[in-house]
Amino acid sequence: MTKPIIIGVTQRVDFIEPYNETRDSLDENLINWLKGVDCIPVPIPNTLINISANDKVPDFSQLNRWIRSMVYKVLCYPEETI
Numbered sequence: 001m002t003k004p005i006i007i008g009v010t011q012r013v014d015f016i017e018p019y020n021e022t023r024d025s026l027d028e029n030l031i032n033w034l035k036g037v038d039c040i041p042v043p044i045p046n047t048l049i050n051i052s053a054n055d056k057v058p059d060f061s062q063l064n065r066w067i068r069s070m071v072y073k074v075l076c077y078p079e080e081t082i
Helices: 028-036 061-076
Strands: 005-009 012-016 021-025 039-043
Touching: 005 028, 005 061, 028 039
Parallel strands: 005 039
Antiparallel strands: 012 021
């Protein structure tokens, strides 16, 4: 049996007017397809990239820390990620 491939999946942002809020959204069909081809999908929240009007380059430090923690969890506790 081959090891599954870990794939980070970005999400779209939807604005929900009745609640005046934004939400990350992900098509369940994509997740099911990735699992079907022996991949481990890892949804990536959009809030992990800090972008301000004064920044010329977005701050990816939060995203980088999150990715490292997710990879650690998947490698150390694979039975809990599927």
